[in-house]
Amino acid sequence: MCVCVYSRFMNNRVPSHRRYQPTEYEHAANCATHALWIIPSILGSSILHLLSDDQWETISAWIYGFGLCGLFIVSTIFHTISWKKRHHRTMEHCLHMFDRMVIYFFIAASYAPWLNLRELGPWASHMRWVIWIMASVGTIYVFFFHERYKLVELACYVVMGFFPALVILSMTNRDGLIELLIGGVFYCLGMVFFKSDGRIPFAHAIWHLFVAIGAGVHYYAIWRYLYRPNEHMLEVKISK
Template sequence: MFAHRLPDFQKTKYARFMNHRVPAHKRYQPTEYEHAANCATHALWIIPSILGSSNLYFLSDDDWETISAWIYGLGLCGLFVVSTVFHTISWKKSHLRTVEHCLHMSDRMVIYFFIAASYAPWLNLRELGPWASHMRWLVWIMASVGTIYVFFFHERYKLVELLCYTVTGFLPALVILSMILFHYMSYF
């Protein structure tokens, strides 16, 4: 439920939890509650992501599994650490505008690399057909392009940024079509 859609008597009830929608060219400014929730929910997952990544590493049986465990683990841990640092600085040290801006860009950039890292085990360890070998590199190229986009156009074109995240997250999954065609053709 969004506060701007509520009747006036209910808006005050939710006002401290959520701010009004901002224009497309402005950055959303979280409330104190949102800052606290962002810090807590991101920090909460740092230790489990380190433990889970370590477990993947120690359960690896060969070089490809070890590499995939490292890539995924670094992507996952990096996501939560960078995001926690950004949200904490943004909340408690908002007077450090340049640092906050750099961390906000880093927070957005690390999402691209987490998406790419999430595909690493799947693309490296499964027989997915001929597209998979190309997609292993394409997903990292897309993450790099997304990072460059954030660096140059941070917070300017939010719809384009959303589209970049969506394409980076969805396009590598199309490898499953290659897998289906590859296995289907192998029967003939």
């Protein structure tokens, strides 16, 4: 009985060199779990832009906003095409590659406000451009080795996700560190489901939810500690 229920919602696992094919239910869940966050991500990015007080805050808000919105938009488009246009294999393959590439730039964009707006030590300031080199290398890797070495790809995401966090050791102001850690924990827990297609029903959709929660926690930290005007600034603006 349990096997029959599982087979309705989940297909069997595939070899490491092939991509898992979701069931109809999983396709729908994959689309919905990221489509729901497109409008909130656009609104959230707009709020940061409105709160920006100088050029660097504006630039950082744009970079972060494009990365955040791009992640959910590209993921939704890919999963929709994969579901409804399965006979367009070339288009589906290209969008799948693009979906994986966007993750690297999302990670870089998520770090951008912290690296651009916080005071960093001399050695850590190089991370402002190193993070984008890492994203570019990850993109090139996907272009040439997409779906060939899945564990290597996963390791690349983990390294890029945690290596730039080392710069917090040079920050004089460490407000937001707890939120950054909590968001990172959600991403890590989600990776368990990211690699569980064919073992756990709706595994990829669950991974999407962990990504959304992690992104939400990180957005809150950016808004609260980097963009939210403090009481003194509010009093100055009101007095004017």
